[in-house]
Amino acid sequence: MASVALQNLVKFYGKTQVLHGIDLTVADGEFIVLVGPSGCGKSTSLRIISGLEGATSGDVMIGERVVNNLEPKERDIAMVFQNYAIYPHMSVRRNIGFGLRTAKMSKADKTARVDEVARILSMTELLDRKPDQLSGGQRQRVAIGRAMVRDPAVFLFDEPLSNLDAQLRTQMRLEIKKLHQRVGNTIIFVTHDQVEAMTMADRIVIMKEGRIQQVGTPQEVFHLPANLFVARFIGAPEMNILKGHWRDGLVFLDGVAPFKSDVSSLLKSQPVLVGVRPDHLTVGGESPLFAGTVNVLEPLGSETLVYVTVNGTEVIAKASGRAPPAVGDVVSLSASAEDMHLFDETSGQRIT
């Protein structure tokens, strides 16, 4: 088991810069999820940690060692790939045991180790099958087993669940999380699915265009997004963003009574963007912010998403599942001050 540290990682492919100085410290035993839109450099970062790819500059540390010049096999890591990459010509047992080929262990110990991993993943009956006799979820489990068998210091996962259907994905998500609680190895997990990130991570790293936008616990990135990008990326449906103006401790939104905001760092009067999540914008409530007309309803069962036009802008709010408003109703929407986020209009950074 080991911590992982990335120090000012820069990666160029030819002339295009893919990583612009990544700094990240992962604690020993931590479950870190790298998340971001396609092409933001998640896989590249992971491959640099694994040693499959070299960084243009910067350091990778695993444990106490700088591993920049070490081969993947010398780094004490294991990786699970998006399309499993289990060998079709080998049985499950050989696939799982593959990582032990070069280990200095007796044959009996190796067999025992494979059996133990198979038991943990409840695959004991499948050990003699070939990959083409397995379902997608089982194949992915074999791939995880192959990574586990060496008991590496760090597990690297590159979108391991994205080829599974939604139901299986939810199930495997939980399994991996339980596995982590059980074995306790450091995990760095790449996904572009923010739900996966939120549900699995100890801390989430949100990336965009080769730069880290924010590192924080699921609570932090949800409740205190560092900038507009994070605010929009995390949480579904997306955060409502409204144009406003800050002056003397009050936020003015178009056509809405000003509300108090004790943001201390703002000195002068300036335009701001106001963000509020649909989850925090409720229909009715004691301190209504603004009112609007209901356009569309999306019942989700326990609650209903309400699309409301406020002054020409459409916002999404939540109403109860049992007694939602009707389309065409004029409703008032309320949110508490702590759930209102202010962002700088030009830089998109959070104003605190």
Added chain:
Amino acid sequence: MAAGQSIKPVSDALLEVKRPPVPRSYGQYIRWLLLFSGGVLMVMPIAYMLSASFKYPFELYNLNLIPEEPTIENYTYVLEDGRFYQWFINSMVIAVITTISNVLFDSLVGYTLCKFRFPGRMFVFIAILSTLMIPTEMLIIPWYLMSKSFGWLDSYWGIMFPGLMTAFGTFLMKQFFETVPDDFIEAARIDGLNELQIWWTVAMPLVKPALAALAIFVFLGNWTAFIWPLIVTNDQSLYTLPIGLTTFSVEQQVEWELIMTGAALATIPTLIVFLIFQRYIIRGVVMAGLKG
């Protein structure tokens, strides 16, 4: 039985389903005719070879396929002639070594060209490809001069060296390795295999169909090779089977029935090779380990 009874009408109904009649146009007949004559053209020489090998010389120039007086004397003669075994062994050794060498080295080079990025890669690849454009006949003189100055005339090595690796095989293998996903190779790299082990334990099993095809091509090509072995050998004991068979013709007269017998015997190993390897060709295995 009651259940059987009740099922019967259903299956009857199924059997009675009439296939729509295949529309038969003149074009269709012409196509069949062409294919049929093509088939006859290809099978005729083989049939004639087999039939001639069971004939006495007097009957040889009759084109009848069934000999009037069938005999196995030709076979006993050829098989009792010790030279036949010597040539057979020569051919076998040469074809087997060349096949193994091609399967190993063509795929090693093909793999390297396919999966590694290094300066000069394209240059090497194009250089290999360009040798495909030079006809073998043009190479025979340089090969001969080379063999002569290295003292390789009249040796197994002299017969084999031009074919130990082929540009075609390298190209074929490179193209097939393109179908092996990089994830497999990277996974093995992380599992701690060195590059040679990855090639052998991961990449090679995934291109078995291509290897089998290559093995068949190379084996057949070398088994039937004529011009180069003829030129490079003088010593009868180093003749390969095709060269040796022609010596049945030079003694007093052309003894076609013996040549045909030898040729018939010579096809047996090629049949065996084909039967062994063709089943690998049919199975494509690469995709099964990826997402399904």
